[in-house]
Amino acid sequence: MTWIHWFRRDLRLRDNPALSAAAARSNGHVIPLFILDDGILRAPRTGAARIAFMLEALRDLDASLRSRGSRLVVRQGRTLDVIRDLVQETGAAGVAWNRDYTPFARRRDMQIEALLRDLSVETLIAEDAIILGPDDVRTSEGRPYTVYTPYWRRWRALVEQRRTELLNEIDQPRLRPVPERIADQRIPDAAELGITVSQRIPPGGETPGNARLAAFVDLAAEYSIAGYADGRDLLAEPATSRLSPYLRFGCVAPRTALRAALRLLDSVGDDQDAGRIVRSIETWIGELAWRDFYYQILWHYPHVLRRSFKPQYDALAWENDPALFDAWKEGRTGFPIIDAAMRQLNQEAWMHNRARMIVASFLTKDLLIDWRWGERYFMQQLVDGDHAANNGGWQWSAGTGTDAQPYFRIFNPVSQGQKFDPTGAFVRRYLPELTQVPDRYIHAPWTMPQAEQQRCGVIIGRDYPAPIVDHAQRRTRALALYRAVSSVAL
Ligand SMILES: Cc1cc2nc3c(=O)[nH]c(=O)nc-3n(C[C@H](O)[C@H](O)[C@H](O)COP(=O)(O)OP(=O)(O)OC[C@H]3O[C@@H](n4cnc5c(N)ncnc54)[C@H](O)[C@@H]3O)c2cc1C
Missing domain, CATH: 1.10.579.10 (DNA Cyclobutane Dipyrimidine Photolyase, subunit A, domain 3)
Structure with missing residues (x-):
C-alpha cells in the first residue's frame, strides 16, 4: 500500500506529522513528492531569495531521504496534473500533507481533495505550520481573538495544558526505497529557473535550521536566547534567533522551536540570572505566539490580504x-x-x-x-x-x-x-x-x-x-x- 507525502512548506523529516502518518499507514512505502508549481514560480510576489533558499532546502531534504534509503521525487508542472499522474502511476492509496493557511493554498487544497475523492484515494491532512490551530484559541464567546494580549494569555494557558503532548516529538518515519520506475527530475539551480539572486542568503534546509535552533538555545553561547529580552531591539546586535526562513519553509517546525524553549525553561536553575533568562525565554515564546496570531487572523479574515482589517x-x-x-x-x-x-x-x-x-x-x-x-x-x-x-x-x-x-x-x-x-x-x-x-x-x-x-x-x-x-x-x-x-x- 503506497502513500504519497506531498511536501509543501514542511521541508524536513523531523517532527513531521503528515509524513510520519503516511509512513505508518503504508508501512514505510512512501513516495516523498515536491512539486515545482509553474504558477507559484512565476507569481509576481514569489521572491528570488525564497526560491533559492527553498531549492537548497530541497537538496538537503533529498540528501536526508537518501541517507534513509529513500529519495525526493521532484516534478515540475501544474500541481493538479502532477498529483493525478503520480497517483495513477503508483496506484497510491492515499496522499498526505500538512495544512497551509493562506487563501490561495486553501483553494488549491480543496481542488486536490476533490480530485482525490473522484479517484477514490484517501487524504490525510495534519496541523503543523503553527503551534495552535486557528480554531483552538477562541474567546469565551467562541470568537477568534483580534487583539494580541488576550490571545497570548489564552494561547500560553493552552500550551501549558497541552505541555505533555507538545513535549513529545513525533517518531521519525521509517521509509522504504522509492521504486526505480518512478521518474523524478533533478533539483534545478535558481539560474535554471531563470532566477537571479543578488542577495546573500542563509543556507537553506533542515540541517542548518536545526543547527541554528541548537545554537540559539545554548545558554553558553555568546548570543543565545538568554539575552533576547534585553537585546532583541538593538539593531546592530545578532540577538534574535534568525530562524524565520527556517520556520517559513518548515525546515524547523514551530512546535520543535517551542519544545526547545519549554525544555530550557524547565532546566533554568534559581541563580541570580534565572529571572533574566526566564523573562527572555517567555518573550521569545511570545514571538512564536505572534506568528500563530497572524495565521489565525489570515484564516478567519482572509480579506486582509487585499484590504485593511479595519x-x-x-x-x-x-x-x-x-x-x-x-x-x-x-x-x-x-x-x-x-x-x-x-x-x-x-x-x-x-x-x-x-x-x-x-x-x-x-x-x-x-x-x-x-x-x-x-x-x-x-x-x-x-x-x-x-x-x-x-x-x-x-x-x-x-x-x-x-x-x-x-x-x-x-x-x-x-x-x-x-x-x-x-x-x-x-x-x-x-x-x-x-x-x-x-x-x-x-x-x-x-x-x-x-x-x-x-x-x-x-x-x-x-x-x-x-x-x-x-x-x-x-x-x-x-x-x-x-x-x-x-x-x-x-
Ligand atoms: C512590516 C513587517 C513585516 C514582517 N514580515 C514578516 C515576514 O514576511 N515573515 C516573517 O516571518 N516575519 C515577518 N515579520 C515579523 C518579524 O519581523 C520577523 O519574524 C523577525 O524579524 C524574524 O527574525 P528572527 O527569526 O530573528 O525573529 P525572532 O525575534 O527570533 O523570533 C522568533 C520567530 O518568531 C516569529 N516572529 C517574530 N516576530 C514576529 C511578528 N511580529 N509577527 C509574526 N511572527 C513573528 C518568527 O517566525 C521568528 O522567526 C514582519 C514584521 C513587520 C513589522
Missing part, C-alpha cells in the same frame, strides 16, 4: 508618489536608519524586526504610500516572506490592522535610530559612506554644520542625500489624513 482605512487618501517609493526601496531617503534598513533588506533578504517596524511606519506615515506597496516589496525581497506575518506586520505598522499601533503613534526616524542604534554601528555597517560622521550626527547628518561636513568628508546632497521629506510636516499631514477617515462609522 475597513474605514480603505478610504485613506494615500499620495503614492512613485519617486518617493523608489527612494525608499533603494535606501536613499536621507534618513540613515531607513536607508540602512532597506539596504539590509536588499543585500541580505532579511531585516531586523525593529527596522521593519520603522521603515513600514516611514513608508505609510511619512511618505503617505499605501501599505500594500510596502507589503508587496517585502514579499518580493524577504527570504522569510510569509503572507500572514508580513501582512500582520504591515497592517500593524500602518495602523489599519487588528491589534494595530494607533494611527497617531508615528515613529520619528531620528529618535528611533538614537534609541535602537545608539552608537550608529548598524547605520555604518550598511551605509559605509557615513563611516566618518560623528556619533552625535549619525542619525541626522543633515544637521551637521558645513565645516563638520567638510571635516568628515560627507557633504549632504553630494555624498549622501538630504532628507526627502520633512518629518514634522509629514507627521501633521498624516494625522490629518488618518483623522479624516478614522471617525467614519464602520
Whole structure:
C-alpha cells in the first residue's frame, strides 16, 4: 500500500506529522513528492531569495531521504496534473500533507481533495505550520481573538495544558526505497529557473535550521536566547534567533522551536540570572505566539490580504508618489536608519524586526504610500516572506490592522535610530559612506554644520542625500489624513 507525502512548506523529516502518518499507514512505502508549481514560480510576489533558499532546502531534504534509503521525487508542472499522474502511476492509496493557511493554498487544497475523492484515494491532512490551530484559541464567546494580549494569555494557558503532548516529538518515519520506475527530475539551480539572486542568503534546509535552533538555545553561547529580552531591539546586535526562513519553509517546525524553549525553561536553575533568562525565554515564546496570531487572523479574515482589517482605512487618501517609493526601496531617503534598513533588506533578504517596524511606519506615515506597496516589496525581497506575518506586520505598522499601533503613534526616524542604534554601528555597517560622521550626527547628518561636513568628508546632497521629506510636516499631514477617515462609522 503506497502513500504519497506531498511536501509543501514542511521541508524536513523531523517532527513531521503528515509524513510520519503516511509512513505508518503504508508501512514505510512512501513516495516523498515536491512539486515545482509553474504558477507559484512565476507569481509576481514569489521572491528570488525564497526560491533559492527553498531549492537548497530541497537538496538537503533529498540528501536526508537518501541517507534513509529513500529519495525526493521532484516534478515540475501544474500541481493538479502532477498529483493525478503520480497517483495513477503508483496506484497510491492515499496522499498526505500538512495544512497551509493562506487563501490561495486553501483553494488549491480543496481542488486536490476533490480530485482525490473522484479517484477514490484517501487524504490525510495534519496541523503543523503553527503551534495552535486557528480554531483552538477562541474567546469565551467562541470568537477568534483580534487583539494580541488576550490571545497570548489564552494561547500560553493552552500550551501549558497541552505541555505533555507538545513535549513529545513525533517518531521519525521509517521509509522504504522509492521504486526505480518512478521518474523524478533533478533539483534545478535558481539560474535554471531563470532566477537571479543578488542577495546573500542563509543556507537553506533542515540541517542548518536545526543547527541554528541548537545554537540559539545554548545558554553558553555568546548570543543565545538568554539575552533576547534585553537585546532583541538593538539593531546592530545578532540577538534574535534568525530562524524565520527556517520556520517559513518548515525546515524547523514551530512546535520543535517551542519544545526547545519549554525544555530550557524547565532546566533554568534559581541563580541570580534565572529571572533574566526566564523573562527572555517567555518573550521569545511570545514571538512564536505572534506568528500563530497572524495565521489565525489570515484564516478567519482572509480579506486582509487585499484590504485593511479595519475597513474605514480603505478610504485613506494615500499620495503614492512613485519617486518617493523608489527612494525608499533603494535606501536613499536621507534618513540613515531607513536607508540602512532597506539596504539590509536588499543585500541580505532579511531585516531586523525593529527596522521593519520603522521603515513600514516611514513608508505609510511619512511618505503617505499605501501599505500594500510596502507589503508587496517585502514579499518580493524577504527570504522569510510569509503572507500572514508580513501582512500582520504591515497592517500593524500602518495602523489599519487588528491589534494595530494607533494611527497617531508615528515613529520619528531620528529618535528611533538614537534609541535602537545608539552608537550608529548598524547605520555604518550598511551605509559605509557615513563611516566618518560623528556619533552625535549619525542619525541626522543633515544637521551637521558645513565645516563638520567638510571635516568628515560627507557633504549632504553630494555624498549622501538630504532628507526627502520633512518629518514634522509629514507627521501633521498624516494625522490629518488618518483623522479624516478614522471617525467614519464602520
Ligand atoms: C512590516 C513587517 C513585516 C514582517 N514580515 C514578516 C515576514 O514576511 N515573515 C516573517 O516571518 N516575519 C515577518 N515579520 C515579523 C518579524 O519581523 C520577523 O519574524 C523577525 O524579524 C524574524 O527574525 P528572527 O527569526 O530573528 O525573529 P525572532 O525575534 O527570533 O523570533 C522568533 C520567530 O518568531 C516569529 N516572529 C517574530 N516576530 C514576529 C511578528 N511580529 N509577527 C509574526 N511572527 C513573528 C518568527 O517566525 C521568528 O522567526 C514582519 C514584521 C513587520 C513589522
